[in-house]
Amino acid sequence: MNLKKVPDLDYEEQQHGPVFNFLYSIKTHFTTLMSVNILFVIFNIPMMLIAFALTLMVLPTLNPVFIPENFAQFMLDSGVVGNQVMNDVGTEAAYQVYYLIVVFCVMFLMGTTLTVIGPFQAGFSQIYRNLYRQESVFIFNDFKDGMKSNLKQSLIAGLIGVVFTAVDMLAVSFYAGLGSRFGTAASTFFVVLFFVFIIVQNMVYTMIVSRELSLKNIYKNAFLFVLLKFGPCFAMALVMIVFYIVIPAALMLTTTFFAYAVVVLYYLTVVFALIQYLMAFFTGEVIKEYIEPMSPTPVYDDDDFADLNEGTEGDEESDDLDSEENSTEN
Numbered sequence: 001m002n003l004k005k006v007p008d009l010d011y012e013e014q015q016h017g018p019v020f021n022f023l024y025s026i027k028t029h030f031t032t033l034m035s036v037n038i039l040f041v042i043f044n045i046p047m048m049l050i051a052f053a054l055t056l057m058v059l060p061t062l063n064p065v066f067i068p069e070n071f072a073q074f075m076l077d078s079g080v081v082g083n084q085v086m087n088d089v090g091t092e093a094a095y096q097v098y099y100l101i102v103v104f105c106v107m108f109l110m111g112t113t114l115t116v117i118g119p120f121q122a123g124f125s126q127i128y129r130n131l132y133r134q135e136s137v138f139i140f141n142d143f144k145d146g147m148k149s150n151l152k153q154s155l156i157a158g159l160i161g162v163v164f165t166a167v168d169m170l171a172v173s174f175y176a177g178l179g180s181r182f183g184t185a186a187s188t189f190f191v192v193l194f195f196v197f198i199i200v201q202n203m204v205y206t207m208i209v210s211r212e213l214s215l216k217n218i219y220k221n222a223f224l225f226v227l228l229k230f231g232p233c234f235a236m237a238l239v240m241i242v243f244y245i246v247i248p249a250a251l252m253l254t255t256t257f258f259a260y261a262v263v264v265l266y267y268l269t270v271v272f273a274l275i276q277y278l279m280a281f282f283t284g285e286v287i288k289e290y291i292e293p294m295s296p297t298p299v300y301d302d303d304d305f306a307d308l309n310e311g312t313e314g315d316e317e318s319d320d321l322d323s324e325e326n327s328t329e330n
Contacts, residue, residue, distance in 0.1 A: 018281070018285050021281075022278070022281050025131055025132070025134070025281075026274070026277070029131055029137070032127075032131070032137060032139065033270070033273040033274060033277060034269050034270060034273065035139055036124055036127055036128075036139065036273040037268070037269055037270055037271070037272050037273035037274075038268060038269060039124075039139075039143070040120075040124060040272050040273060040276075041267070041268055041272065043117065043120045044110055044115075044116050044117055044120065046117070047110060047115045047116050047117055047162075048106060048110060048115075050115055050162065051105075051106040051109040051110055051115040052102065052106050054109070054115070054162075054165065054166060054169075055102050055105040055106055055109070056102065058166075058169040058170065058173060059101075059102070059105070061170065061173035061174075061177075062169075062172065062173045062176065066098075068095060068098055071094060071095075071097075071098045072091050072094035072095055072098065073094075074094075075093075075094035075097060076091065076094060100249075100252060104244070104245045104248065104249060107244055107245075107248075107267055108240070108241075108244045108245055109165065110272070111240065111244045111271065111272050111275060111276070112198045112201070112202070112240055112244070113161060113198075113201050113202055113205060113276070114161045114162070114164070114165045114197075114198065114201060115161060115162055115165060116158060116161065117158055118154035118155045118156070118157045118158025118159070118161075118205075119147045119150070119151050119154045119155055119158070120147060121154060121157075121158065121205050122146045122147050122149075122150040122151075122153075122154035122205060122208055122209055123142070123143035123144065123145075123146040123147035124143065124146070124205075124273075124276065125146060125205040125206050125208065125209045125276075125280060126142045126143065126145055126146025126147075126149075126209045127139060127142045127143060127146070128206065128276060128277045128280035128281075129146075129206060129209050129210055129280060129284070130142055131277065131280075132277075132280055132281050132284040133284075146209050149209075150208045150209055153208050153215045153218075154205065154208055156215055157201070157204050157205065157208065157215065160201075161201050164197055165194075168190050168193060168194050168197070169194070171186075171187075171190045172187050172190045172191055172194070173187075175187040175190065195237045196223075196226055196233075198237060198240065199222075199226050199233045199236055199237060199279075200219065200222040200223055200226055201222075202276065202279040202280075202283070203222040203225060203226075203279070203283045203286075204218055204219060204222050205280075206279070206280045206283040206284065206287075207221065207222065207283065207287070210283075210284070210287060211287070211291065221291070225283075225286050225290065228286075228290070229286060232282065236278070236279060236282060239275065239278070240275055243271050243274070243275055244271065244275070247266070248263045248266060248267070251263050251266070
């Protein structure tokens with residue numbers, strides 16, 4: 001069953017820059033991206049639970065104030081919530097704020113593809129790749145092809161993402177707790193490495209479905225791309241922070257039930273697919289700039305080879321007819 005079909009020719013014929021193409025493709029395929037976003041949330045529910053447990057484990061190690069009881073007391077003492085008369089109400093509000101922070105962390109870990117199911121993410125990346133290439137998209141067929149064709153590499157990439165996230169966050173908390181200059185420098189290094197790896201991991205999934213390379217070389221190239229495009233990559237990391245945390249947090253500050261509903265719809269229907277497609281589009285442009293000039297031969301799917309074979313058979317038939325005509329004339 002095909003949930004959505006995108007026409008073959010849905011782009012304007014004029015040549016435009018990547019910014020125009022990206023925005024135009026979002027406009028053209030917005031319902032497709034919404035469908036992908038919903039599937040992303042549903043399929044990654046198990047990883048959402050893992051990200052939740054990881055966040056609850058790591059946050060208190062970063063700072064004792066993130067122990068739930070300490071956080072509630074901190075919020076009361078600072079006067080952010082509650083007062084001496086309504087202490088119970090203030091405590092309850094403080095716990096709500098604490099778990100909202102946890103939710104934002106979970107959504108961030110999922111949206112940045114650090115804690116996702118690798119094969120599923122490869123399926124979504126196949127859809128993003130086809131959108132970038134301005135090809136027709138059949139959501140479930142493309143998802144299945146991307147997942148099936150890249151099962152091993154994407155599964156390993158998913159495990160690498162979870163393990164790296166846990167180790168890096170624990171390293172940040174350990175060195176930050178030393179309270180020395182070396183500890184501060186080391187914790188800063190691991191924070192920077194964390195955001196570098198976010199960009200790398202997003203590039204990895206796009207490259208898995210786009211190029212025939214070993215996983216080792218894919219990660220190597222992704223790190224090199226971050227170094228070569230450090231400024232744009234830094235901007236991408238800021239975009240993720242703004243869209244995954246800042247915007248929903250700003251909406252939640254209104255503390256209305258309507259704002260809660262808007263944030264739920266925001267996560268459920270649009271933001272994950274939008275940002276991941278942005279990263280896939282960016283990675284596609286980087287591949288076009290650095291890899292294709294060195295290896296211009298495209299990677300074909302099975303259907304492409306079938307089409308080539310059909311064309312070859314047709315050429316052979318025409319050659320046979322030409323030889324028969326020539327022999328008759330002779």
